[in-house]
Amino acid sequence: MQEIIPIQNKIYEIRGQKVMLDYDLAALYEVETRTLNQAIKRNLESFPEDFMFRLTTREWENLISQFVMTYPF
Numbered sequence: 672m673q674e675i676i677p678i679q680n681k682i683y684e685i686r687g688q689k690v691m692l693d694y695d696l697a698a699l700y701e702v703e704t705r706t707l708n709q710a711i712k713r714n715l716e717s718f719p720e721d722f723m724f725r726l727t728t729r730e731w732e733n734l735i736s737q738f739v740m741t742y743p744f
Contacts, residue, residue, distance in 0.1 A: 683737065685730055692734075693723075 681695040691699075697707040711718065726734065 683734060685726065685734070686724075688721075 678699070681691050681699075682689050683692070684690070693708055694704045697704040700707065711723065
């Protein structure tokens with residue numbers, strides 16, 4: 672049985688915007704991350720220009736540190 676985690680725990684603030692990571696969105700829609708990203712790329716005209724962006728290495732490292740603080744293993 673999969674644990675239910677509130678969606679609020681999957682929303683992060685990056686560059687002053689509230690965002691969800693692609694793999695969290697994929698899990699929400701019960702598809703593979705690769706499938707979600709392919710669907711978005713095929714339909715880019717359906718999304719606003721600022722719909723997605725890639726994290727810098729520093730942003731990713733900062734985000735990982737939030738995971739450790741939020742979800743102690």
